[in-house]
Amino acid sequence: MERLRRWFRQRKEGAIQGQGQVRLVDLVFVIDGTGSMSDDIEKVKENLDIIINTLITELSRRNIPAQIRFSMVLYRDHPPEDSRLVEIPVTWTTDINEIKKHIKSIVVSGGGDTPEAVGDGLKAALELGWRGDHRVLLLIGDAPPHGKRYHDGRCDDRWPEGCPAGNDPCEVAAQLYKQGIILFAISCHGIADKAFKMIAEAAHGYFLSIRDARQAIVTKILELLRVRAVAVIELDEAIIICFSRVGAVKTRADVKRLCELISSMINRPVDPREVARRMMALIERKKIDKRAVDTGLLFNITKHGL
Structure with a gap:
């Protein structure tokens, strides 16, 4: 065992110094695509563009060998509140220009009642086929999920008992955690804060407001990559x-x-x-x-x- 420990220490020191082979990072954006996001979507697009640029720049500057695969999920709501439940504009791409193009082309509309299909968006992301050494998901929205426990009955909700498809967002968040996916729940409005904090807690992740998200996310991702x-x-x-x-x-x-x-x-x-x-x-x-x-x-x- 002592010989194995010495060999292992040497391997660890080599990993710290050079960090060896390129590591694959899966980064997924799960975004509320409903009309209520119209006040925030341009700010979201701007922040995501800056996050991507800063992340790529910092990886290069700090000599961290990593390749990033991007994906994006747009969620809205269940019929009859909206006819488009979930859309996946891009499954996986390593092309930065392609993911930026899809982010720039987001058009928000529809949605019906105040709560949205947050759990369904997370479920679609869970099933994307993750394979990165490091896995990060950004959940961005301005409304809570269906279910009065997420909003204390403070808004109109067609399904006050929860998601009609059974995709409870906290349960899905726990599944994300089990797959090694680090979740950042980013709230664009105070009415979503309670729910997004609950989701972040269930995923052992991080809750942020849109104001604080940009630098905090880049810093945390770089920290996670190195540590x-x-x-x-x-x-x-x-x-x-x-x-x-x-x-x-x-x-x-x-x-x-x-x-x-x-x-x-x-x-x-x-x-x-x-x-x-x-x-x-x-x-x-x-x-x-x-x-x-x-x-x-x-x-x-x-x-x-x-």
Whole structure:
């Protein structure tokens, strides 16, 4: 184990100094496309343009090797409030000019009652097919979701019991978190603040007002890229090495033993929930043999711990 620890320290130092291969960043914009956004949409477009430009410039300036894939989801509302529930103008692109073109061409209209299909927009984003090493979602809107718990009955709501399709935004936000997606909930109006704070909390993400969003998002993404990159590389490599020693993870005792080995290797405590999340990501990337793992057990540990 001591020899493995020395080898691992050398790998970690190399990662910190050079940070090696190019890392893929998935960045998705989920935007309220209804008519109530007409007062804010130009400011949103301007801020997104600046976020993209600043992010690209800072990645280059700080010598962080990363490629960004962009996608965008526009959500409106359920019929009969609106005939266009969700639109995906661009699925994935690495072309900055293409994503800017789609952002610039957003036309807001419709929407009906005050709440909108926020949960459906998040659900569409969840199902986009994320594969980045780092995954970031910006939720931008000026209205709460359907369901009186999100607005305390302070606005007209055709579906006061919640989303008619069953896509509760906090439940979807929790699923985003499990997929390693970092959510920024950006409110453009005070009436959306409570709901967007709830969504951010469910995703273990960040709530921002439109006034504060621009610099805070760029700073946080750069911070995540530099800090989490080394931490994730470190943890992933330790998991793979220690998993080969454990042989299989079928019981909670196996998970406990795996976490003990990982802690010994990297000289710090590890959260079993984070280990379980990273293991599921490694299984998806075929770095760990799925047949040797009880994925249902891992899923339960991500939710409830060991």
